Amino acid sequence: MDGEKLIAFFKDLHSHPELGNYEYRTTRRIREALEAHGIEMLDSGMETGCIAVIRGEKPGRVIGLRSDIDALPISEETGLPYASQEPGVMHACGHDSHAAIMLGAALLLKEQEAELSGTVKVIFQPAEEVDNGARNVLATGNLDDVDEFYAVHSYPWFRPGVLGIKEGPVMASVDKIDITIRGKSSHAGYPYRSIDPIPAAAALALSAQTVVSRNINAFSPAVVSITRISAGNTWNVIPETAELEGTVRTLNPEDRDMTEQHLRRMTEHIAAAHGCTAAFTYTRGSAAVINDAGLCEKAREVARETGFETDLQEDTMGAEDFSDYLARRPGVFIRVGTGGFVESHHSRFRVEPEAIPPAAAFFARLATVRAAAD
Numbered sequence: 163m164d165g166e167k168l169i170a171f172f173k174d175l176h177s178h179p180e181l182g183n184y185e186y187r188t189t190r191r192i193r194e195a196l197e198a199h200g201i202e203m204l205d206s207g208m209e210t211g212c213i214a215v216i217r218g219e220k221p222g223r224v225i226g227l228r229s230d231i232d233a234l235p236i237s238e239e240t241g242l243p244y245a246s247q248e249p250g251v252m253h254a255c256g257h258d259s260h261a262a263i264m265l266g267a268a269l270l271l272k273e274q275e276a277e278l279s280g281t282v283k284v285i286f287q288p289a290e291e292v293d294n295g296a297r298n299v300l301a302t303g304n305l306d307d308v309d310e311f312y313a314v315h316s317y318p319w320f321r322p323g324v325l326g327i328k329e330g331p332v333m334a335s336v337d338k339i340d341i342t343i344r345g346k347s348s349h350a351g352y353p354y355r356s357i358d359p360i361p362a363a364a365a366l367a368l369s370a371q372t373v374v375s376r377n378i379n380a381f382s383p384a385v386v387s388i389t390r391i392s393a394g395n396t397w398n399v400i401p402e403t404a405e406l407e408g409t410v411r412t413l414n415p416e417d418r419d420m421t422e423q424h425l426r427r428m429t430e431h432i433a434a435a436h437g438c439t440a441a442f443t444y445t446r447g448s449a450a451v452i453n454d455a456g457l458c459e460k461a462r463e464v465a466r467e468t469g470f471e472t473d474l475q476e477d478t479m480g481a482e483d484f485s486d487y488l489a490r491r492p493g494v495f496i497r498v499g500t501g502g503f504v505e506s507h508h509s510r511f512r513v514e515p516e517a518i519p520p521a522a523a524f525f526a527r528l529a530t531v532r533a534a535a536d
C-alpha cells in the first residue's frame with residue numbers, strides 16, 4: 163500500500179466514524195487491509211479492534227505499537243470533502259489517522275519481515291474515549307510477552323514532519339470523587355433542631371481547593387474540581403444529605419496519593435466539625451502517562467534517521483488509557499504533528515493527511531530497531 167492508498171484508507175475511516183465499542187465497520191476495514199497483505203491477526207476474542215502480528219525470521223524482542231480507533235459524539239463542522247457521513251459522530255481526536263499510521267507501519271514491517279529480528283504486535287485498540295479499551299485489550303493476554311510499548315497520537319500544534327517526544331509525565335491521571343454528607347433534616351424555621359449538611363458541603367467545596375494551593379508542590383501540576391453539589395428539594399426544609407462530585411487530575415503518582423489522603427481527611431473532619439457524618443469514595447481512572455526517558459532518547463534517534471524534527475509537546479491534564487500498557491512495561495506516547503491548529507475534541511479539528519505516510523515509516527523503523535535491541 164503506497165502513501166496515497168494509506169491516505170485514502172484514512173479518509174474512508176474519517177467519513178465513517180464509530181463510537182467506542184461500536185467500531186464494527188472500522189475493524190472490518192482494518193482486518194480486510196491486513197488480510198489482503200497476508201498479515202497474521204491474533205485471536206483476541208474482541209468484538210471490535212484487533213491485534214496484528216509480524217514475526218521476524220530472526221530472534222529478538224517483542225514490541226507493541228498501539229493505535230486507537232474510536233470516534234467522538236461531536237457533529238463535524240470541518241467542511242472537508244471526506245467529512246463524517248454519520249450524524250453526530252466525528253473523528254475529532256485523530257484516531258482515524260492513528261489507525262492508518264499503524265496499518266501503514268504493519269504493512270512496511272510485513273515487507274521487511276525477512277530482515278526483522280523479533281516480533282511486532284500492532285494494536286488497533288477500541289474504546290479509548292470511553293476508558294475501558296486498553297483494559298479489555300490487555301485482558302486478552304495477547305500482549306503479555308511485549309517488552310516495550312509505543313503509542314501514536316496526532317498533535318494539531320505541530321506541523322507534519324515534527325514529532326513530539328518528551329520524557330516523564332505527559333498526560334494526567336483521572337480520578338473521580340463522590341461525597342455524601344449526612345446530617346439531620348428539619349423544618350427550615352427551626353435550624354437548631356437540624357444538623358444542616360449544606361454549610362458542611364459549602365465549606366468542603368472551598369477547602370478542597372487548598373489541597374492544590376497549600377499541599378501540592380507549586381512546580382507540580384494538579385487539578386481538583388468540584389463539579390456538582392446537590393442538596394434538598396425545596397425552600398423550607400433543611401435536607402438530610404448533601405452530595406458532592408468532582409475530579410482530581412495529577413501528573414505525579416505521589417501527588418495523586420497525597421490528594422486522595424488530604425481530601426478524605428478534610429471530608430471526614432469538616433463533616434464532623436458541623437456534626438455530620440460523611441461517606442467519601444475515591445475512584446481511580448487511568449493513571450498518568452509517563453514516558454520512559456531512555457526510550458525517548460532511542461525514539462529521537464529513529465526520528466532523526468527517518469527525517470523528522472522533534473520537539474517537546476505541552477503536557478496536558480487530559481487523560482489516555484495508554485497508561486494501562488505502561489503500568490506493565492516501559493514505553494513512549496509519541497505525538498505526531500498533524501497540523502490543523504484546532505484543538506482535539508473540537509468540531510473543526512482536522513488532520514493534514516500528508517502527515518500519515520512518513521509517520522508510518524517512523525513507527526515501522528522504531529519497532530524494527532527496538533525489536534533488535536539487546
Ligand code: NI
Binds near residue numbers: 255256257290315
Ligand atoms: Ni485521542
